[in-house]
Amino acid sequence: MxxxxxxxxxxxxxxxxxxxxxxxxxxxxxxxxxxxxxxxxxxxxxxxxxxxxxxxxxxxxxxxxxxxRSGLVGMILPHYRNRFFAGLAETFEDQARSRGLCPIVVGTQRDPSLEVSVTETLLSQRVELLFIAGVRNPMPLNERCSAAGVPCINLDLPGDGAPSVVSDNRSGARAITDVLIEKLQARGALPDELVLLGGVAGEYATEMRIAGFRDAFEARQIAPAADAIECCGYNALAAKRALASRYEKLGRLPAGLLMNSITAFEGTVQFTATLSPDAWKSTVVGCFDWDPFAANLPFDVTMLRQDVQKIISEAFTLAENYDAADRSLILVPTGFGNMFEEAEQTNEFDR
Structure with missing residues (x-):
């Protein structure tokens, strides 16, 4: 006109x-x-x-x-250093492309200012959707997405400003604690020698895993030791130091160890590598996370696997039926993967 x-x-x-x-x-x-x-x-x-x-x-x-439509969809996540976040990124890319979309993934190193900056940049590039993974306080990012009219979904750690899809940390932690307690009892060791190391106090995932750990003890009408839980962060060196301190006090490794993340588990491996084989053979070890390399370790380890395929699928379903008022929390069950089979497949691909 x-x-x-x-x-x-x-x-x-x-x-x-x-x-x-x-x-x-x-x-x-x-x-x-x-x-x-x-x-x-x-x-x-x-x-x-x-x-x-x-x-x-x-x-x-x-x-x-x-x-x-720009055809762009974004994901921010802390880093690619462990299989869980790397798996989230890879699965997100695969599922985005299967929908005819172009994925953009950016690591933000758990830096709140960088999380905001990257979100604003992605919004300025007119992404149609943003997945926000592993952000401890996603609210500022949710608010920016809302103001721009862009759907966003929180992954791994939930938030109050958007729908969230996370692993069922509490049920998973209880399941792996049950396994470790049963292993301790089969060896004639006391369950209260099981300790939980790693994570960040006050963080949703850590608190849910602590709750699941306690649930397993409560179901048996027993209590963990007063010092059984130590939130030493998601850091291999910090976990190594925490374990070294316990070893020095006990004169041996704890009879049972549950590590709160794969990075904390790395600290366990680093420390046990300095000990004689007899030292670590007396300990049962578990990890709330998964990596096939554990199949090749010379000690007993149980690993819990988070279902990245399901997490991303649920997130895309929420996005495709997006409701700006939706604040639902979807819990995705965890499971015990076959590490030996996965390790063989990984080695085959690497040849």
């Missing part, structure tokens, strides 16, 4: 007046920066429609102003 102002080209002031928007808002929309400045997509669409109606001369394609 031609401009209603005969003999004069329409300006951003005309668009601002007709839409009830500020000239700065109109300018940001016409320059393609509406998402970066958290302008609602509805507002941007209204301004662009008005611009077309008034005959405002905009090269929509050249200036990237189309609000049609």
């Amino acid at each position: 031609a401009s209603s102002n005969t003999g004069r080209k329409s300006t951003i002031y005309d668009i601002a007046e007709k839409t009830g928007s500020s000239t700065s808002t109109v300018s940001m929309v016409l320059n393609g920066n509406w998402a970066r400045y958290r302008i609602k997509e509805e507002t941007a669409n209204r301004i662009l429609a008005c611009a077309r109606e008034l005959g405002y001369n905009v090269n929509m394609k050249a200036r990237g102003l189309r609000l049609s």
